[in-house]
Amino acid sequence: xxxxxxxxxxxxxxxxxxxxxxxxxxxxxxxxxxxxxxxxxxxxxxxxxxxxxxxxxxxxxxxxxxxxxxxxxxxxxxxxxxxxxxxxxxxxxxxxxxxxxxxxxxxxxxxxxxxxxxxxxxxxxxxxxxxxxxxxxxxxxxxxxxxxxxxxxxxxxxxxxxxxxxxxxxxxxxxxxxxxxxxxxxxxxxxxxxxxxxxxxxxxxxxxxxxxxxxxxxxxxxxxxxxxxxxxxxxxxxxxxxxxxxxxxxxxxxxxxxxxxxxxxxxxxxxxxxxxxxxxxxxxxxxxxxxxxxxxxxxxxxxxxxxxxxxxxxxxxxxxxxxxxxxxxxxxxxxxxxxxxxxxxxxxxxxxxxxxxxxxxxxxxxxxxxxxxxxxxxxx
Numbered sequence: 001x002x003x004x005x006x007x008x009x010x011x012x013x014x015x016x017x018x019x020x021x022x023x024x025x026x027x028x029x030x031x032x033x034x035x036x037x038x039x040x041x042x043x044x045x046x047x048x049x050x051x052x053x054x055x056x057x058x059x060x061x062x063x064x065x066x067x068x069x070x071x072x073x074x075x076x077x078x079x080x081x082x083x084x085x086x087x088x089x090x091x092x093x094x095x096x097x098x099x100x101x102x103x104x105x106x107x108x109x110x111x112x113x114x115x116x117x118x119x120x121x122x123x124x125x126x127x128x129x130x131x132x133x134x135x136x137x138x139x140x141x142x143x144x145x146x147x148x149x150x151x152x153x154x155x156x157x158x159x160x161x162x163x164x165x166x167x168x169x170x171x172x173x174x175x176x177x178x179x180x181x182x183x184x185x186x187x188x189x190x191x192x193x194x195x196x197x198x199x200x201x202x203x204x205x206x207x208x209x210x211x212x213x214x215x216x217x218x219x220x221x222x223x224x225x226x227x228x229x230x231x232x233x234x235x236x237x238x239x240x241x242x243x244x245x246x247x248x249x250x251x252x253x254x255x256x257x258x259x260x261x262x263x264x265x266x267x268x269x270x271x272x273x274x275x276x277x278x279x280x281x282x283x284x285x286x287x288x289x290x291x292x293x294x295x296x297x298x299x300x301x302x303x304x305x306x307x308x309x310x311x312x313x314x315x316x317x318x319x320x321x322x323x324x325x326x327x328x329x330x331x332x333x334x335x336x337x338x339x340x341x342x343x344x345x346x347x348x349x350x351x352x353x354x355x356x357x358x359x360x361x362x363x364x365x366x367x368x369x370x371x372x373x374x375x376x377x378x379x380x
Contacts, residue, residue, distance in 0.1 A: 149313035160369035162221035167252030176226035198239035274376035
């Protein structure tokens with residue numbers, strides 16, 4: 001065996017810039033060679049040349065400073081959804097239909113054969129709403145004008161998904177100027193908004209981190225408000241897109257309460273969602289304007305009209321039009337149509353309490369939620 005590991009000495013000498021062989025121990029082979037220091041390229045550090053007077057000195061390594069992390073916006077103050085001066089003006093909420101109507105309907109269900117059909121329909125609805133998803137489904141709800149019932153429809157859809165599904169459900173308010181989704185869902189205070197969260201959400205966040213910025217609702221649902229109720233609050237398309245892309249992986253279903261058409265955010269939401277709901281009042285002018293929009297959508301890619309459902313909401317007990325005939329006319333465009341019957345509880349506004357809804361309203365809402373969810377599953 002040769003005296004000394006000459007190849008190790010040559011390698012070490014090349015790394016250090018030394019001119020002679022390493023010193024060997026007395027009467028024996030050279031001492032073990034310590035590992036070579038990491039090069040600047042391997043460690044990501046900046047190489048500082050050694051002074052000219054010490055050519056054999058090992059180069060000094062200095063790490064580059066880490067880039068500063070962006071500062072998150074400071075937490076806004078909480079704000080009440082309903083002013084304390086106004087909260088006392090609300091009357092006690094009433095049920096969706098009178099006692100006599102409920103009693104008559106219960107008797108009819110007992111003596112007729114419709115009970116079996118109703119059970120079969122409820123079984124199909126529950127099975128459809130509980131289908132698993134591979135990626136989060138986003139459902140956009142909009143209308144042609146204010147007062148069409150879009151926020152009520154969004155709230156009904158969100159509560160139905162939260163009741164039947166096991167994965168988290170998110171309701172997003174993308175109507176910051178005139179939105180009333182927090183009031184409909186019974187939220188008491190607001191803090192973070194859609195625009196705020198666009199600058200906060202990061203890919204490494206967990207679901208627990210994200211929900212800390214949201215308003216928790218009953219069951220497995222959360223709310224992201226559009227504003228704190230300020231007049232003139234705005235939401236640009238860039239912030240909306242960042243939020244929706246970032247949150248999609250955390251929630252199985254997201255229901256978006258959009259601005260009215262033709263607002264820019266509403267158009268972006270409709271094109272990016274997997275299913276669309278167009279709310280319209282069961283009136284002659286409401287049906288006429290909705291029919292015009294559906295004709296316009298027929299000129300878009302086919303999946304737009306195929307994935308759209310119109311909800312005709314009756315705001316009075318006796319509408320001024322033949323609702324079923326109007327629904328058939330709207331269906332001729334290729335869109336689905338559902339009729340939401342008149343309900344005293346919904347018509348009164350305020351907090352939506354599902355236990356006070358009339359039975360036909362509950363059945364119509366869950367059937368609507370199932371069909372819209374099924375449409376969203378068809379588009380990946």
